[in-house]
Amino acid sequence: MIHLAGPYLLAAVLAGLGTYGVLARRNAVLVLIGVELVLNAATLLLVAVGASAGDRWAAGNVLTLFVITIAAAEVCVALAVVLAVFRLRGDVDLSEPRS
Amino acid sequence: MTGLDLAFAAVGVVAAASGLLAVTTRHVVHAALWLVVCLGSVAGCYLVLGAELVALVQVLVYVGAVVVLVLFALMLTRAPIGPRAEISTSRLHRALAAVLGAGVTVLLASVLLPLAHPVDRHETDTTVLSRELFGTWVWPFEVLSLLLLAALVAALAVSRVGARSGDVRDGAARAEAELRTARGDAS
Amino acid sequence: MTGADALEVVVRAVAVLAAFLVLPLLVGQTEHKVMAHMQGRLGPMYAGGFHGWAQLVADGVKFVQKEDITPAAADKGVFRFAPAVALVPYLVAMAVIPLSPDVVAADAPAGAVFVLAVTAVGILGTLMAGWASANKYSLLGAMRAAAQLLSYELPMVLAVASVCLAAGTLSLTGIAHAWSPWWLLWQLPGAVVFLVSAVAELQRPPFDMPVADSEIVFGAYTEYTGLRFAFFLLSEYAGIVVMSLLFTVLYLGGWQGPLSDQLGWLWTVLKGFCIAVVVIWLRVAWPRLREDQLQRLAWLVLVPLALAQLALTGVWVVLTA
């Protein structure tokens, strides 16, 4: 037996932290860290639902795998962009547009 | 409170605490390292929730690959040791962000918690998961490969931006110059 | 969980720790001796009396007594904790490797994936050490290490996947059960890929570019002294133990052999020891690979080879199922 309040609460907390991270950071890579936290909140919900019986097609777990896959792809492209920006500008600051 | 609840509470607290540190720390690389702890304990949560394969994939892909990529990016884009003020936005901005983040948490919790109930933990059999993956979910699965291909090609293409022109040296030189002025200001 | 259960967990964990502290020393001493004789030397001869058997114990005692220096410019916390991050993954990996069907601390249902996932965490220890040292050599070494570990992780994952495919299970015990001598031929390319990537993962010669002493002193470990340095060394030898035992379980049938009912675990240890000697042998025989050769070997030789092995295994399994 496990009470789903735990996973749900943790998912909510992680989503909140992720939101804060996205909004409160200026370094592009650190913004990405916030995004990862939000994604993990989502996957945690999926897994928590998958842990209860009646999870048809193993959707909770399969979708989590898919989300992890997509997240990896997203991180790749995002970091490639960040790196290209760094090469061109010399920093990865999001709030200071430069010529 | 069962043993599983206790176990989840233990890893969950670690996950939440490290997540908090990951978004608030003023050391650039520490943020990524706290993210590792956070993702690792989320993998622990998956284990407690009976999703073995997902937990292992989380460790293998997230901790082993994605975070290493993030650390790589940090080290390539200058990650000085010591606290940095400039990686976060202004104080007002942060306060607003905190309010928004808390709002998200409260909103989600208020929606989700009424739905929560004790469940018989149903351990996902990896074989069942595999059968569903290759049976029911085969089309999304195949599309994923296209997505990954697109991501790979895009990442490779983008990472060559500037590599051919003289911009690279320009950017790096500017970074060096800034570093020097920063040090000059400090002294 | 009852008291008996708790006691069992503790006993198992302590047993893993004991194996973890003994086996790497055994491999280290073997390396001292085998390498010395391969170079026409004797190796340690004095510590402990008989052929210097206690040399590594003496080394350990010496390391404990050495001053521990944290450079002033370093990031203190990360610098000090990095050795643990490098070491603990191998300890955890050792817990799930079966020596025989009964002698296994934690028989995880997806043991093969577990070992891969856990050893992938070890990269972080090197990266942390390299970054936190505030040393250019260290940062370069960490970069090289991370690039190398990432590149060689993939062929390793593919090779292990091929074995899982052949056995139809992810459990290490199950894989060794499903093993038959025919695998020696059938999975040979995969075995070669696995061994090469394992040596590369351990950053041992000929894949020791990340610690290339003639270029970057000692890579990510340049600034380390005393016991923390010893932890990195220990993690290297623990890595040899883990990889050798894993190779044994995946490709050599683990405990399978004559009289396997009575001395099953002995077979695993013996086979693993032979693999460890091979790993040591490679170090003595071959020169270091250059960074570009390193990456080319991984991506243009090992990955295609592992994929070919995977295709071979998949088609064969589907045809004979």
Add this chain to the structure above:
Amino acid sequence: MSEPTKPQPANPASSNARPARRSSGGAVPGILKGLATTARTLARPTHTAEYPDVSPHLPPRSRGVIALLEENCTSCMLCARECPDWCIYIDSHKETIPATTPGGRDRQRNVLDRFAIDFSLCMYCGICIEVCPFDALHWSPEFEYSELDIRDLLHEKDRLGQWMPTVPPPPALDEHAAEPAEVAAVNKPPRTARTPTARPARPTRVTPAPEGEA
């Protein structure tokens, strides 16, 4: 050990060309060769000199330590002056020896007070031994005189004299070598003496030196 396993090249020039040609044959043979060489070495006895347990066989003219035969030293200071790093210290004073015959002159003689060699400076060039006109300095093959304190490496004349018994006899002459000057001088037929009476002792001593004496 590696020498016998290598194919012996006919001459040094061709040995340089060889590996380049072989490497074009592919990586695998080279890889296997590395393994084979190390394995072969593993199976053979080692070359290690187990020094403290087994004393080393030193060549007869090893330069271990410099011994002083004090009686031969005339404090001429040649060695100290020739020493490239000035590690020889000599103190002496003159003594007057009264005349032995009545009406004869008093003679002066150098008396050695101090003769020291600082082996922490010495570079074992052997020039002092070469220049000593009276064979007061000799090479001894003894080498086990390391000290915990570098100052103890300054050997005074008694310490230097203690090395004297360890000095090996000089090597035998080559087969057709010229006789040593001293022996040759003795063996030479006496010159027709202009004043034979003035030196009564000389012509009587014509015993030839033994053949193998060195």
Add this chain to the structure above:
Amino acid sequence: MSPYVVVAAVVVVGLLLFVAAMGARRLLAPSAPTRAKLTTYESGVDPVGQGWAQTQVRYFVYAFLYVIFAVDAVYLFPWALVVRSSDLGAASLVEIGVFIGVLLVGLVHAARRGLLRWV
């Protein structure tokens, strides 16, 4: 009892080992830091600049490749469990073949554009 309980215990034991070893070091090892000792080691020369140096971005390409292929490779493990089943075996072989085939295009693309060459 889940085997992962033992794994968790082993993690704890590992951390305890580290803590105990550091405690032993604290008791046994001397500590006499000096300025020179704590300086960054740069082959005996006084350190120049800070610890960070511009590194080859080239390493990054391999990291991309790995991440993409790692998430690809993890699907092989579920496949291993179904490949012997009578209904899904052959179909899954084709599915995974297509999946990996598509990604291989990416690797070939990278190789052909010379991204795997170390200039």
